[in-house]
Amino acid sequence: MKVLIVGGGGREHAIAWKLRQSPGLSGLFCAPGNAGVAAIAECVAIAADDIPGIVGFAKREGVGLVVIGPEVPLAMGLADAVEAEGIRVFGPNKKCARLEASKAFTKAFLARHGIPTAKYAEFTDKNELLSAVGLYGYPMVLKADGLASGKGVIIAETKAEAERAAEAIMGDKIFGAAGERVIVEEYLTGVEASALCFVDESAIVPMESAQDYKRVFDGDRGPNTGGMGAYSPSLVFTPELETRIRGEILTPAFDGFKKDGLDFRGVLFVGLMLTKEGPKVVEFNNRFGDPETQAVLPRLKTDILDIMLAVAENRLAGQKIEWDKRNSVCVVLASDGYPGAYETGERISGLDAVDGDILLFHAGTRFENGSPGGTQILTDGGRVLGLTAVAGSPEEARRRAYENVMKISFKGMRYRKDIGLLPKTARDL
Ligand code: AMP
Ligand code: GLY
Numbered sequence: 001m002k003v004l005i006v007g008g009g010g011r012e013h014a015i016a017w018k019l020r021q022s023p024g025l026s027g028l029f030c031a032p033g034n035a036g037v038a039a040i041a042e043c044v045a046i047a048a049d050d051i052p053g054i055v056g057f058a059k060r061e062g063v064g065l066v067v068i069g070p071e072v073p074l075a076m077g078l079a080d081a082v083e084a085e086g087i088r089v090f091g092p093n094k095k096c097a098r099l100e101a102s103k104a105f106t107k108a109f110l111a112r113h114g115i116p117t118a119k120y121a122e123f124t125d126k127n128e129l130l131s132a133v134g135l136y137g138y139p140m141v142l143k144a145d146g147l148a149s150g151k152g153v154i155i156a157e158t159k160a161e162a163e164r165a166a167e168a169i170m171g172d173k174i175f176g177a178a179g180e181r182v183i184v185e186e187y188l189t190g191v192e193a194s195a196l197c198f199v200d201e202s203a204i205v206p207m208e209s210a211q212d213y214k215r216v217f218d219g220d221r222g223p224n225t226g227g228m229g230a231y232s233p234s235l236v237f238t239p240e241l242e243t244r245i246r247g248e249i250l251t252p253a254f255d256g257f258k259k260d261g262l263d264f265r266g267v268l269f270v271g272l273m274l275t276k277e278g279p280k281v282v283e284f285n286n287r288f289g290d291p292e293t294q295a296v297l298p299r300l301k302t303d304i305l306d307i308m309l310a311v312a313e314n315r316l317a318g319q320k321i322e323w324d325k326r327n328s329v330c331v332v333l334a335s336d337g338y339p340g341a342y343e344t345g346e347r348i349s350g351l352d353a354v355d356g357d358i359l360l361f362h363a364g365t366r367f368e369n370g371s372p373g374g375t376q377i378l379t380d381g382g383r384v385l386g387l388t389a390v391a392g393s394p395e396e397a398r399r400r401a402y403e404n405v406m407k408i409s410f411k412g413m414r415y416r417k418d419i420g421l422l423p424k425t426a427r428d429l
Contacts, residue, residue, distance in 0.1 A: 002027035003305070004058050005041065006048050006078065007069025008034045010332070010363035010386040011290035015067060015304070016041045017359065018297045022305035029061065035377045036362025036385075049073050055081050063087060067308060068266075071147055071287055075101035079266075088312040092266040092286045096257075099268075099284045103183045104145050106284050113256035115249055117281040118273075119186040126170035129182055133162045136186040143185065144169060146178030150214075150226045151339060155187070190275035191423055192282065193234045194292050195245060198307060200265045202317035204254040206246070208299055209234040210292040211423075216339060218418045225339040226383060229419030230295040231329045235394065236274060236422070245272070245279050253284075265311050294361045294386040295330040299323050329397040329420040330388040331405050332363070336412030338382030343412055346379040350408040358404045359388040379410055394420055 001024055005012050013036050019025055020040050031054055033043030046053040049072050058066055066082045068074055068091030077094035098105045110117045119136060122145070123129040134140060140162040144152035152175050156162035169179040192214070196207045210232040216222035249270060257264050269285035269292075297304070301322040310319040335342035344364070354360055364381015385408065389400035398420035405415060 001025060001064040001305070002029070002062060003065045003067060004029045004031060004054070004061070004063045005033075005037075005067045005069060006031055006054060006073055008032045008037070008048065009069065009290055009381075010361040010383065011288050011293045012069045013037050013361040013363070014294045014297045014359075014386075015069065015288065017361070018300060018304045019067075022303045024303070024305050027061070029057070029063070031057065034362045034380070035365040035367050036360065038367070049076060051076060051078050051081050054078060055085055058082060058087050059085055065090060065305075065308060065312065067091065069287060071097070071100050071285065074286055075147060088309065090266055090308040090312055092264050096262050096264040096266075097286050099262075099264075100286045101147055102145055102181075103143050103283070104181055107183060109256060109260070110281055113252045113259070115252050115256070115281055116278060118188050121184050123182045123184065124180065126166065129166045129170060129184070130163060132184060133166060134159055135184055138162070139187045140165075141185040141187050142166065142169060143183040144175040144179035145181035145183060146175070148175045148178045151175075151224060152178055153224060188273040188275055188280055188282070190273045191236050193236060193272045193274055194230075194289050195250070195270040195272060196289060196292060196296060197250060197268045197270065198311055198316055198321070199254065199257075199268045200311045200314045200316040201258075201263055202314050204250050204268070205316060205319075205321060206242075206250060207296050207321075208232050208323050209237040209242075210289070210296050211235070212289060212292055213416055213419055213423075216334075216416075218416050220423060223339055225334070227289070227291045227332065228334065228416045229329070229331045229386075230289075230291045231327065231394065231397070231420045232292070232295040232299055233327065241274070241279065245270075249279060249281060265314065290363075291330050291332055291383075291386050294359070294388050295328045298328050298359055298388055298390050299326065324390070326390050326392055327394045327397040328388055328390045329394070329401040330361075330386050331401050331415055331419045332383050333385040333387065333405065333408060333410075333413055333415050334383050335364075335379055335381070336414050338414075342382050344378070344380050346411040348377050348379060348384070348408065348410040351377065353407040354387070354404045355400070357390075358400065359390075361386040361388065384410065384413070
């Protein structure tokens with residue numbers, strides 16, 4: 001079967017790498033891909049949000065399955081457009097994609113189905129928002145309702161900061177239309193964890209746990225990013241906690257989809273805060289997490305094409321899924337300045353020196369002359385590379401990952417040095 005992956009980051013490289021291991025694969029395309037994906041799939045110059053372009057390509061090439069990586073095409077209804085052509089798709093339809101595209105929609109869903117989450121209120125008027133400053137005390141959490149590349153959340157420590165944030169979102173419109181509606185939330189303390197699940201109408205099946213490091217600097221300081229690294233399994237997940245998450249969150253969400261007529265098929269990514277009172281939902285995403293996927297898929301033993309086809313065809317309940325017991329650590333190498341402004345076009349050296357058993361997933365890279373003919377690889381994004389080591393213990397995976405990170409360099413290369421270590425907030429649990 002020919003498969004088309006939509007997207008061009010580290011997540012898509014990890015998905016492509018895993019799909020390549022499938023005996024059922026006869027062709028692999030990626031739109032638009034990157035310099036790393038180009039080594040294992042045919043990259044086609046179609047933007048991830050070019051719906052007619054993607055659907056047209058899939059039809060022309062006789063693609064049997066389209067795998068959608070990022071949230072934007074999902075929110076635009078790419079899955080619906082692909083299915084309308086009779087092509088199988090991995091990724092939820094537009095109606096279900098609101099679970100990521102609108103935080104207000106998700107909060108209402110969680111409330112309706114009794115799923116634990118932070119208390120909240122929603123606002124569409126700036127003055128009403130300003131008069132609600134401090135509603136749940138400080139820090140105050142303000143969130144743009146819509147999609148904002150993981151950057152639409154402001155945590156204001158003081159009244160003055162909260163007022164500035166309200167003004168910035170609703171006055172200056174720093175998040176554009178995504179900030180026309182604002183969610184204010186109670187601040188939760190605890191440890192964050194990500195539970196990625198395969199979902200269709202027959203079952204919800206959690207993958208192995210992972211933890212992302214969202215802040216840009218060591219010790220969880222600095223602004224939020226898309227994610228600076230991840231490891232799997234999470235050091236804070238115990239069997240008891242997994243049972244609670246299943247009983248209090250995953251099963252009620254799955255039942256809620258049924259009750260609300262949401263025919264979700266794809267990955268439900270549950271962002272959790274593990275608090276003293278128990279696990280609470282911070283957010284839902286409706287796709288593989290990035291970089292979590294770069295830490296989790298290397299531990300998947302089952303053929304991912306089989307799983308994706310089962311999900312697309314609502315057969316997940318009968319699908320066996322097996323995991324490698326070992327530990328993984330993924331360190332993201334980013335451009336100086338990310339998540340703000342950064343330079344691109346810097347030459348990357350040392351890629352060939354990396355040990356053979358280390359996985360090197362490209363996120364923001366391109367070839368110097370724009371085609372795979374050129375051997376020189378340049379930086380082309382905020383997150384440039386994700387380097388994953390899999391080993392028999394968390395310490396060994398961490399050691400192997402950093403030992404190899406040292407071999408790579410590019411101007412302005414920056415990475416966190418504490419990926420794989422238990423976050424400081426773990427002592428709050
Ligand atoms: P979100 O986009 O909703 O996942 O939020 C981005 C990040 O902001 C989360 O990963 C948390 O680190 C933080 N955050 C979001 N909501 C809350 C909350 N209610 N309390 C504390 N931190 C939060
Ligand atoms: N790592 C967080 C995300 O993919 O949104």
